[in-house]
Amino acid sequence: MPLNELPIGVKPLPGAMPAFCATVPAAELRSVCEQARARKARLVALWGSDETLRAAGYALHLAIAFPSGLLWLTVPLSREDPRYPGIADIYPGANRMQRATADLLGIVPSADADRRNWLRHGAWAESSFPLRKDFDATARPTRDEDRYAFVKVTGEGVHEIPVGPVHAGTIEPGHFRFSIVGEKILRLEERLGYKHKGIEKRFEEMSLEEGAKLAGRVSGDSTVAYAWAYAMALEGATGTAPPTRALALRGMLLELERIANHLGDLGYLGNDASLSFGFFQFWRLKEDLLRTNARLFGHRYLMDAIVPGGVARDLPHSEAALLIECIGSIRREVVTLKSIYDEHAGAQDRFIMTGQVLPELAERMGLTGFAGRASGIAHDLRVDHPIPPWQQLDPRMASHTRGDVAARVSVRFEEVFESMRLIEALVEQLPPGEIRAPVAAARADARGIGWVEGWRGEVLIALDIAGAGRIHRLHPHDPSWQNWPLLEHAVHGNIVPDFPLINKSFNLSYSGADL
Amino acid sequence: MYQLLKQIAKTGIVTEPAPQPDAALRAIEQRLGEAILKHFGRSLAIRHVDAGSCNGCELEIHALNSPYTNPEKLGIKFVASPRHADMLLVTGPVSRNMEVALKRTWEATPDPKLVVAIGDCGCTGGIFGESYASCGRVSNVIPVDVVVPGCPPTPTAIMQGILTAISTGQRR
Numbered sequence: 001m002p003l004n005e006l007p008i009g010v011k012p013l014p015g016a017m018p019a020f021c022a023t024v025p026a027a028e029l030r031s032v033c034e035q036a037r038a039r040k041a042r043l044v045a046l047w048g049s050d051e052t053l054r055a056a057g058y059a060l061h062l063a064i065a066f067p068s069g070l071l072w073l074t075v076p077l078s079r080e081d082p083r084y085p086g087i088a089d090i091y092p093g094a095n096r097m098q099r100a101t102a103d104l105l106g107i108v109p110s111a112d113a114d115r116r117n118w119l120r121h122g123a124w125a126e127s128s129f130p131l132r133k134d135f136d137a138t139a140r141p142t143r144d145e146d147r148y149a150f151v152k153v154t155g156e157g158v159h160e161i162p163v164g165p166v167h168a169g170t171i172e173p174g175h176f177r178f179s180i181v182g183e184k185i186l187r188l189e190e191r192l193g194y195k196h197k198g199i200e201k202r203f204e205e206m207s208l209e210e211g212a213k214l215a216g217r218v219s220g221d222s223t224v225a226y227a228w229a230y231a232m233a234l235e236g237a238t239g240t241a242p243p244t245r246a247l248a249l250r251g252m253l254l255e256l257e258r259i260a261n262h263l264g265d266l267g268y269l270g271n272d273a274s275l276s277f278g279f280f281q282f283w284r285l286k287e288d289l290l291r292t293n294a295r296l297f298g299h300r301y302l303m304d305a306i307v308p309g310g311v312a313r314d315l316p317h318s319e320a321a322l323l324i325e326c327i328g329s330i331r332r333e334v335v336t337l338k339s340i341y342d343e344h345a346g347a348q349d350r351f352i353m354t355g356q357v358l359p360e361l362a363e364r365m366g367l368t369g370f371a372g373r374a375s376g377i378a379h380d381l382r383v384d385h386p387i388p389p390w391q392q393l394d395p396r397m398a399s400h401t402r403g404d405v406a407a408r409v410s411v412r413f414e415e416v417f418e419s420m421r422l423i424e425a426l427v428e429q430l431p432p433g434e435i436r437a438p439v440a441a442a443r444a445d446a447r448g449i450g451w452v453e454g455w456r457g458e459v460l461i462a463l464d465i466a467g468a469g470r471i472h473r474l475h476p477h478d479p480s481w482q483n484w485p486l487l488e489h490a491v492h493g494n495i496v497p498d499f500p501l502i503n504k505s506f507n508l509s510y511s512g513a514d515l
Numbered sequence: 516m517y518q519l520l521k522q523i524a525k526t527g528i529v530t531e532p533a534p535q536p537d538a539a540l541r542a543i544e545q546r547l548g549e550a551i552l553k554h555f556g557r558s559l560a561i562r563h564v565d566a567g568s569c570n571g572c573e574l575e576i577h578a579l580n581s582p583y584t585n586p587e588k589l590g591i592k593f594v595a596s597p598r599h600a601d602m603l604l605v606t607g608p609v610s611r612n613m614e615v616a617l618k619r620t621w622e623a624t625p626d627p628k629l630v631v632a633i634g635d636c637g638c639t640g641g642i643f644g645e646s647y648a649s650c651g652r653v654s655n656v657i658p659v660d661v662v663v664p665g666c667p668p669t670p671t672a673i674m675q676g677i678l679t680a681i682s683t684g685q686r687r
Contacts, residue, residue, distance in 0.1 A: 121612040123611035123612055123614075123647070123648060124647055124648075130647050130648070135647075137646060137647065139647065140645075140647065141647055143611075165613065165616045166564055166597070166616055166620050168595035168596070169593075169595070170563045170565075170573055170576050170577055170580075170593065171565070171573070172565050172568070172570055172573065173564075173565050173566075173567075173613055173616065193612060194567075194610065194612045194613050194616070195565075195567045195568075195607075195610050195612070195613070196610055196612050196648050197567050197607075197608055197610045197643045197646070197648050197649040198643070198646040198647055198648035198649055199643070201646065201647070201648075202642075202643060202644070202646065213642060214642055217569040217571065217642055217643075217666075218569065219569060219570060220568070220569040220570040220571025220572070220573075220574060220667065221570055221571070221574060223571070264574075264577065277519060277522075277523065280581070280582045281522065281526065283577070283578065283580070283581035283582065284526065284529060284581060284582050284583065286578070286581070287578060287581045287583050290578065300575075300669065301571060301574060301667070303571070303666065336518065336522060337522070339518065340518050340519050340522065343518075344519075509570060510570070511567075511568065511569050511570045512570075514610075514612075
């Protein structure tokens with residue numbers, strides 16, 4: 001069948017979200033991407049795979065979001081010469097994904113592309129590729145030299161501030177190279193990959209059942225979104241239909257995760273604008289929510305609450321009342337705190353016009369998630385593709401166009417209130433029945449897509465099954481891949497002391513993108 | 516301003532009692548003398564190092580600083596540099612990309628110092644284990660005094676680990 005938006009033949013991919021597969025030769029990759037870009041389709045992910053065990057060479061994969069659904073595009077590459085024409089000029093977000101793919105698989109874009117390492121910091125040799133099937137996973141490679149060519153800014157009075165990987169706060173590790181004049185930031189260059197711990201290789205050593213637990217630990221703060229995406233991918237690949245009650249419970253869990261993260265960040269945003277009152281108030285409310293999570297679902301962050309086939313634990317009627325009560329009491333306090341934030345001249349002075357990403361740049365670079373919605377990118381998977389349990393709930397999308405810290409604060413407040421409404425509606429309409437269906441047997445070469453609007457943005461799991469309940473290749477994709485490069489732009493012309501505030505307003509995952 | 520003060524007054528003090536030390540968390544015998552521990556017990560400076568976690572443990576270290584646990588009440592504070600620290604709180608399996616940075620941070624921390632490994636990954640390598648990209652548990656890279664298991668451990672469990680590290684109790 002043809003794809004609605006492009007003249008290429010596609011095969012529908014079974015699963016909860018609308019998705020399609022297509023294979024194109026490397027020579028046509030750029031033209032397909034150019035047409036997709038012209039139709040405002042978004043690049044969601046880019047990764048590679050080793051197909052030599054399937055009597056082929058390597059493959060490059062792209063996930064592109066069209067209005068009609070997600071296109072999983074596969075580009076076969078030869079074993080002898082796994083090169084392809086790079087697409088980072090068409091989709092700038094592809095730059096780091098292409099470099100990561102080169103580090104892990106030796107699949108490289110054409111000569112004019114940025115060929116610097118991304119995930120390989122010298123922990124393994126340049127000539128060895130961990131995601132190739134012949135890579136010895138038990139070996140401890142010897143350390144290679146670690147060189148990295150930062151872009152040098154020169155001029156009168158320009159100097160550099162190198163920060164990290166070990167930061168001054170309780171933050172994940174990464175390196176930020178600031179080029180500044182006085183206290184004004186001329187340029188920021190990020191170097192990430194410090195947390196690379198071989199997650200994708202680890203998946204290939206696991207059974208499909210064990211993989212669910214690892215998926216929930218790609219980025220701990222988004223454990224629900226990843227666990228759901230993994231379950232969705234596996235259910236799609238095996239033709240398993242989770243019960244409707246389980247889908248409603250998954251919806252609640254995802255919104256609880258969204259509320260908890262937004263509350264914590266709203267606290268830190270106050271703190272970073274010298275309003276420590278905000279930190280203590282919001283973290284008290286967050287703690288109340290986490291304790292309710294633990295009581296009702298057995299885990300403060302809801303880890304392993306979503307399992308393939310359904311959910312691990314039911315919410316009996318008597319306990320649902322506790323959830324409603326907790327949400328109600330937090331809402332009352334957030335209303336008060338929002339009014340305090342809104343009227344606090346000191347905080348607003350720091351928030352407004354700080355760390356701005358205008359809609360045009362956001363669209364060009366592919367900013368996603370709630371940060372995208374603060375910069376006029378009106379996408380939310382719960383709204384774009386309202387599959388159950390969103391179908392009857394009509395989720396409202398938060399949307400702003402100013403793209404500054406204040407807009408991201410506003411979006412977070414709006415999403416907290418909307419998530420509370422959704423949870424209440426889900427509790428009210430909770431259908432009766434089972435909470436878990438048995439997962440059907442997995443066929444070799446079956447593929448599945450999990451695509452979920454996590455609190456930070458769209459989380460993708462692309463699953464390719466090897467047969468015998470094993471994983472051939474799994475790529476988990478965090479929205480942080482797309483948004484990290486925008487942080488470099490957001491800080492232009494701002495002062496160094498506003499960096500922590502701008503950074504926290506995005507709060508991107510290092511672990512989720514370092515893999 | 517009135518609304519802000521009203522909110523503070525309405526909230527009151529929510530801090531809960533601190534947990535007791537638990538000698539079972541010790542990985543090695545207490546190396547520090549009572550005189551030093553007496554000082555640490557009144558003012559302990561902690562530097563957190565994420566050596567490769569999934570960021571779940573970081574969420575709980577943030578939550579440790581919430582008003583419910585309020586470590587500052589006990590003289591425990593988080594500092595911005597290892598050079599100011601008495602204790603390193605280390606999370607994650609140690610990724611090989613963080614191995615050098617973790618060793619350097621440990622070397623930059625003045626003696627006498629303590630190390631507390633946080634979470635299942637910090638204690639054993641956890642679900643990520645050892646691989647081409649992961650050194651596994653924290654004690655594979657730097658000496659560890661106390662381990663706090665959990666995925667992630669609760670703020671109370673982390674507080675208990677910290678208090679155990681500065682207690683005189685011997686390993687059980």
